[in-house]
Amino acid sequence: MSTLNTNFIHDIVDADLASGKHTEIVTRFPPEPNGYLHIGHAKAICLDFGTALKYGGRCHLRFDDTNPTAEDTEYVEAIENDVRWLGFDWGKHLYWASDYFDRMYECAVELIKLGKAYVCDLSVDDFKEYRGVPHLPGKEPAGRNRSIAENLDLFGRMKNGEFADGTYVLRAKIDMNSPNLHMRDPAIYRIKHAHHHNTGDKWCIYPMYDFAHCLEDSIEGVTHSLCTLEFEVHRPLYDWILGTLKLYQPRQYEFARLNLTYTIMSKRKLLELVKENLVNGWDDPRMPTICGMRRRGYTPESVRAFCTEIGITKTESLTDVALLEYHVRNDLNEIAPRRMAVLDPLKVVITSYPDGRSEEFELPNHPNKPEMGVRTVPFSREIYIEREDFMEEPAKKFFRLAPGTEVRLRGAYLVTCTNVVKDGTGNIVELHCTHDPESKGGNAPDGRKVKGTIHWVSATHGIKAEVRLYDRLFTSENPAAEDDDFKNHLNPDSLNVITGIIEPGLAAAKAGDKFQFERIGYFCADLDTAASKPVFNRTVGLRESSTKQA
RNA sequence: UGCCCGAUUGUGUAAUGGUAGCACAGCAGACUCUGAAUCUGCUUGUCUAGGUUCAAAUCCUAGUCGGGCAACCA
Numbered sequence: 001m002s003t004l005n006t007n008f009i010h011d012i013v014d015a016d017l018a019s020g021k022h023t024e025i026v027t028r029f030p031p032e033p034n035g036y037l038h039i040g041h042a043k044a045i046c047l048d049f050g051t052a053l054k055y056g057g058r059c060h061l062r063f064d065d066t067n068p069t070a071e072d073t074e075y076v077e078a079i080e081n082d083v084r085w086l087g088f089d090w091g092k093h094l095y096w097a098s099d100y101f102d103r104m105y106e107c108a109v110e111l112i113k114l115g116k117a118y119v120c121d122l123s124v125d126d127f128k129e130y131r132g133v134p135h136l137p138g139k140e141p142a143g144r145n146r147s148i149a150e151n152l153d154l155f156g157r158m159k160n161g162e163f164a165d166g167t168y169v170l171r172a173k174i175d176m177n178s179p180n181l182h183m184r185d186p187a188i189y190r191i192k193h194a195h196h197h198n199t200g201d202k203w204c205i206y207p208m209y210d211f212a213h214c215l216e217d218s219i220e221g222v223t224h225s226l227c228t229l230e231f232e233v234h235r236p237l238y239d240w241i242l243g244t245l246k247l248y249q250p251r252q253y254e255f256a257r258l259n260l261t262y263t264i265m266s267k268r269k270l271l272e273l274v275k276e277n278l279v280n281g282w283d284d285p286r287m288p289t290i291c292g293m294r295r296r297g298y299t300p301e302s303v304r305a306f307c308t309e310i311g312i313t314k315t316e317s318l319t320d321v322a323l324l325e326y327h328v329r330n331d332l333n334e335i336a337p338r339r340m341a342v343l344d345p346l347k348v349v350i351t352s353y354p355d356g357r358s359e360e361f362e363l364p365n366h367p368n369k370p371e372m373g374v375r376t377v378p379f380s381r382e383i384y385i386e387r388e389d390f391m392e393e394p395a396k397k398f399f400r401l402a403p404g405t406e407v408r409l410r411g412a413y414l415v416t417c418t419n420v421v422k423d424g425t426g427n428i429v430e431l432h433c434t435h436d437p438e439s440k441g442g443n444a445p446d447g448r449k450v451k452g453t454i455h456w457v458s459a460t461h462g463i464k465a466e467v468r469l470y471d472r473l474f475t476s477e478n479p480a481a482e483d484d485d486f487k488n489h490l491n492p493d494s495l496n497v498i499t500g501i502i503e504p505g506l507a508a509a510k511a512g513d514k515f516q517f518e519r520i521g522y523f524c525a526d527l528d529t530a531a532s533k534p535v536f537n538r539t540v541g542l543r544e545s546s547t548k549q550a
Numbered sequence: 551u552g553c554c555c556g557a558u559u560g561u562g563u564a565a566u567g568g569u570a571g572c573a574c575a576g577c578a579g580a581c582u583c584u585g586a587a588u589c590u591g592c593u594u595g596u597c598u599a600g601g602u603u604c605a606a607a608u609c610c611u612a613g614u615c616g617g618g619c620a621a622c623c624a
Contacts, residue, residue: 135552
């Protein structure tokens, strides 16, 4: 597994191991079950699990389910599935923040007893006003000086459901004048009369992220708590809570989140696309979600290789999606069997080939990997070729078919175009060619060089297939940074559904099977595919040298 | 305006006081029954100004630019 890269986090781990601070490395991936995982999460997953793997430690999968009004079990299974698909295993270490609600409550009580937490009755608006703004000190609420006994009583009554949502909140007593807003007596427990998927109706108060997360890490013995940059300002609070409670203190380290060109990474925005039917669900192959990429035909190996390559830093950046596509091609090139499919068919009649006759050619599944075997492809008098593989008036470096020129039909015969058939409006509807019967298999006995090789499908044997041509979802390199609504920058051509002609064997493809359609790109059978109606997704096109003349 | 963080070719990263390297992208060529893959070569970079040092991408100071923080979200 390609996790042997190094980065500044690993430098820290190396140092901690060398100094004896830790002997076993424990990390965690802590998703909130309120959405689907995307490529940005893949980066975090590769770091969290990859670090544990590299150092022979363990990585916990922990659902951060502290907000029952935002979360849904719908997402839990999808998240587990996605992490597994990426190739990682949490073993028996599956946890829930809600597993620790009792402990967290006790910790909150402890904080109150230490005089380090109090119940506050400020309204949400007043709460904000008292907190103030970054460059001015905040104001201390009256409740800040409540007695410990009164706080204990009030917090107990909050827990017992005596108060309505929003009436009280438990706050850490830190410093209303701190330059760090998160230290201005942050709320750590709020009242939410909501049913929780794990704990049912046991609780009507739930811990806030800042209070819950450090306790979860501490309880689980996490050594390195890795998160994204926006939590940097939360770190003092993380340390304060554990320090005040004198609990084991994991260290939090922050790294930059992934940004990719021509995509958005915000869960909220992705949800918007799904809800407004601008895409066909979370697993739409245009989505940067892990399930979307899976359906698109990306492999876990390629996603992991990409995550390794981009590295882990604190520098905010915008990674070129071409780098991801490179890794997808790189992996698919190795593993995808070759097939022929014509996406924009132009009929060719081999006039010298006997009518009614057909034969089968044996073609390799992979040009450089004989061990991948061969398949047979039927040939007949009428075939389809790609419309763009013919030019009536060929450009200078056009190597393909043109009137009077000879090309190789991949693995079949050398053919020469003898006639161009047009309809009344001048559109080319058919080509006539003659073949060299001596060139069976694709080479002439006289050894003459033929530069052009094009793919083909027998018109009498080929099967129609729905082919979904996917392109980038946005036309803007950085849709989230545009001044207007990101949805104004959706690519109207991000999906183009066409009917192509595939070699017959391809109709048996099972959903998820991956192929290279020679000279076109990598494709995979979609979830919707059926032998009676094959459906293929374009995963990514082949790289095209810029010298290729259209 | 307060605090925190960051800045290395077009993009992403490495170099931990000692030759600025790698990958992608781009360009040129070789090879090729995929204009793919593969192979070869090439172009382009340390934000600025001072300082420390025999030596600075690296350490210090100031500035510039970019980002984050003001949910009873995570």
